[in-house]
Amino acid sequence: xxxxxxxxxxxxxxxxxxxxxxxxxxxxxxxxxxxxxxxxxxxxxxxxxxxxxxxxxxxxxxxxxxxxxxxxxxxxxxxxxxxxxxxxxxxxxxxxxxxxxxxxxxxxxxxxxxxxxxxxxxxxxxxxxxxxxxxxxxxxxxxxxxxxxxxxxxxxxxxxxxxxxxxxxxxxxxxxxxxxxxxxxxxxxxxxxxxxxxxxxxxxxxxxxxxxxxxxxxxxxxxxxxxxxxxxxxxxxxxxxxxxxxxxxxxxxxxxxxxxxxxxxxxxxxxxxxxxxxxxxxxxxxxxxxxxxxxxxx
Amino acid sequence: xxxxxxxxxxxxxxxxxxxxxxxxxxxxxxxxxxxxxxxxxxxxxxxxxxxxxxxxxxxxxxxxxxxxxxxxxxxxxxxxxxxxxxxxxxxxxxxxxxxxxxxxxxxxxxxxxxxxxxxxxxxxxxxxxxxxxxxxxxxxxxxxxxxxxxxxxxxxxxxxxxxxxxxxxxxxxxxxxxxxxxxxxxxxxxxxxxxxxxxxxxxxxxxxxxxxxxxxxxxxxxxxxxxxxxxxxxxxxxxxxxxxxxxxxxxxxxxxxxxxxxxxxxxxxxxxxxxxxxxxxxxxxxxxxxxxxxxxxxxxxxxxxxxxxxxxxxxxxxxxxxxxxxxxxxxxxxxxxxxxxxxxxxxxxxxxxxxxxxxxxxxxxxxxxxxxxxxxxxxxx
Numbered sequence: 001x002x003x004x005x006x007x008x009x010x011x012x013x014x015x016x017x018x019x020x021x022x023x024x025x026x027x028x029x030x031x032x033x034x035x036x037x038x039x040x041x042x043x044x045x046x047x048x049x050x051x052x053x054x055x056x057x058x059x060x061x062x063x064x065x066x067x068x069x070x071x072x073x074x075x076x077x078x079x080x081x082x083x084x085x086x087x088x089x090x091x092x093x094x095x096x097x098x099x100x101x102x103x104x105x106x107x108x109x110x111x112x113x114x115x116x117x118x119x120x121x122x123x124x125x126x127x128x129x130x131x132x133x134x135x136x137x138x139x140x141x142x143x144x145x146x147x148x149x150x151x152x153x154x155x156x157x158x159x160x161x162x163x164x165x166x167x168x169x170x171x172x173x174x175x176x177x178x179x180x181x182x183x184x185x186x187x188x189x190x191x192x193x194x195x196x197x198x199x200x201x202x203x204x205x206x207x208x209x210x211x212x213x214x215x216x217x218x219x220x221x222x223x224x225x226x227x228x229x230x231x232x233x234x235x236x237x238x239x240x241x242x243x244x245x246x247x248x249x250x251x252x253x254x255x256x257x258x259x260x261x262x263x264x265x266x267x268x269x270x271x272x273x274x275x276x277x278x279x280x281x282x283x284x285x286x287x288x289x290x291x292x293x294x295x296x297x298x
Numbered sequence: 299x300x301x302x303x304x305x306x307x308x309x310x311x312x313x314x315x316x317x318x319x320x321x322x323x324x325x326x327x328x329x330x331x332x333x334x335x336x337x338x339x340x341x342x343x344x345x346x347x348x349x350x351x352x353x354x355x356x357x358x359x360x361x362x363x364x365x366x367x368x369x370x371x372x373x374x375x376x377x378x379x380x381x382x383x384x385x386x387x388x389x390x391x392x393x394x395x396x397x398x399x400x401x402x403x404x405x406x407x408x409x410x411x412x413x414x415x416x417x418x419x420x421x422x423x424x425x426x427x428x429x430x431x432x433x434x435x436x437x438x439x440x441x442x443x444x445x446x447x448x449x450x451x452x453x454x455x456x457x458x459x460x461x462x463x464x465x466x467x468x469x470x471x472x473x474x475x476x477x478x479x480x481x482x483x484x485x486x487x488x489x490x491x492x493x494x495x496x497x498x499x500x501x502x503x504x505x506x507x508x509x510x511x512x513x514x515x516x517x518x519x520x521x522x523x524x525x526x527x528x529x530x531x532x533x534x535x536x537x538x539x540x541x542x543x544x545x546x547x548x549x550x551x552x553x554x555x556x557x558x559x560x561x562x563x564x565x566x567x568x569x570x571x572x573x574x575x576x577x578x579x580x581x582x583x584x585x586x587x588x589x590x591x592x593x594x595x596x597x598x599x600x601x602x603x604x605x606x607x608x609x610x611x612x613x614x615x616x617x618x619x620x621x622x623x624x625x626x627x628x629x630x631x632x633x634x635x636x637x638x639x640x641x642x643x644x645x646x647x648x649x650x651x652x653x654x655x656x657x658x659x660x661x662x663x664x665x666x667x668x669x670x671x672x673x674x675x676x677x678x679x
Contacts, residue, residue, distance in 0.1 A: 189381060191381045191383035194350050194379070195444075197350065198371065199400060200371035213387045214387055
């Protein structure tokens, strides 16, 4: 029974076949474990993905069908999309999201790379403490500083501007970006940079020719994470923007309040808002995973 | 032409002193090896010379110029790292030419210099490869090539062979010695392996705990160790140390009582010694000879046969003694053996571990590696 089961596996390689034959019982347990984990993985993924799936589905229903008994069988319609599009300029919001997400990421990287460099390669007694302190700012509820920041922005004229949002998002993501870059940089053998120094590289050349190319996977995944966090951010964008600089999160929100809840339209708007970042995430997932496991699997 | 001088170099990290006032002179074209156990400060000392670490106090001079405040690149040195520290994203050619690229050397000239270094190291077929695709020995050669391309006044090596397997290490050792002759450059080499030190150095600097224990040629260190530490560190297997009592001592020699009761006169200056005090007798395993009439006796505990020689580990009362005997010796474990030594081969160390001055200099003690060369090679250009 057991040998019959391992046969299809054995065809992959002769040597493996011998080993597997020898450890058939063990392999059997391993295979079963694997199957169990696969099922578990798909189940969790399904549970996580289901709301998104349901939202996309609802976007293609009529308002009546959307609030009716949940059903997978319905006649799809684009009527919600047309209605949503007629009410607000999607592309204006999308453009704001793109500019703000990528702008803040770029700015954050620009500040974080030198900071992480100095912390990773020229640490002092206080480096660890500084890093922890930076991370601890993420534990403060943002609403705690809403009023001061709102007043500050009002006084300097940053309310409802892309610049304002970029600044807030940069500051919001900076601790995470610095922290991530720090761990990636720390994994780079110091010797390589020292060899560069012996070869005559200035600090800037060291960073440009050695550090950046060698930690590019880490920098890329840090950047991607920062883009996604900025894209999905709603608290600050809802409070600091109204029309000119409002990103897609504000676009979704604008469908929820005034005329009660229109589930189909809300779903259509949400689908359009998350579609770009979903595609973006899908395309870069390899990079993300590689970057996030960079240190672990070296 | 490059000489190096260290004057009272001190390095402190926070409150701990790593280097405790080192003085050293390195002559032009000399191959100097820093050797010592791990943590003795040898790498730190090298990194200070390189400029990767600053000296807390003291002066570093190259060709008489104080260079403490000169950056690593401007000191005109090149360093080969233990990990090779190749740039993983660059080809062998780019790795070797990186310093020239930074210096703004035109591409054609850069190429020529890299090819020249590659020829010396037989790296030509590998120039387009990335470090990932090279073996350990090849990576090592690229790292050396990167140093050669810079045409430095002094080469610095930080344990360059310790990541290689034993066979390759022997081969690279020979290659480095050949390179030293071919380039005629000053080289400073750090290692914890006394065999590397003995085989390659013109001058060995033995360090321990941030202090220079002794500086001298390999034969000087072997035959005239200044103290117990150097005596134990240089030579393999390690020197035997036995506690002995002084029977009689003056400037003509010291008569000591060996374990087992026999007495023996050692030709060292014992003018300040009191009769009845205890000393440590140091005698190398290769200088102990199996001899039925010998003054010492013990029981063999372990036998290691290496073919050419055999190491016998012999128990003598409380202490264990290593005897390097002929490869064909027929003894077995638990055999009782007698052995002795020539008195002028023995060393005596006082209670502070300092060697008593020997009365006769070993004829080879002043020999350095260059003297091994044929006269024509030594004089020729």
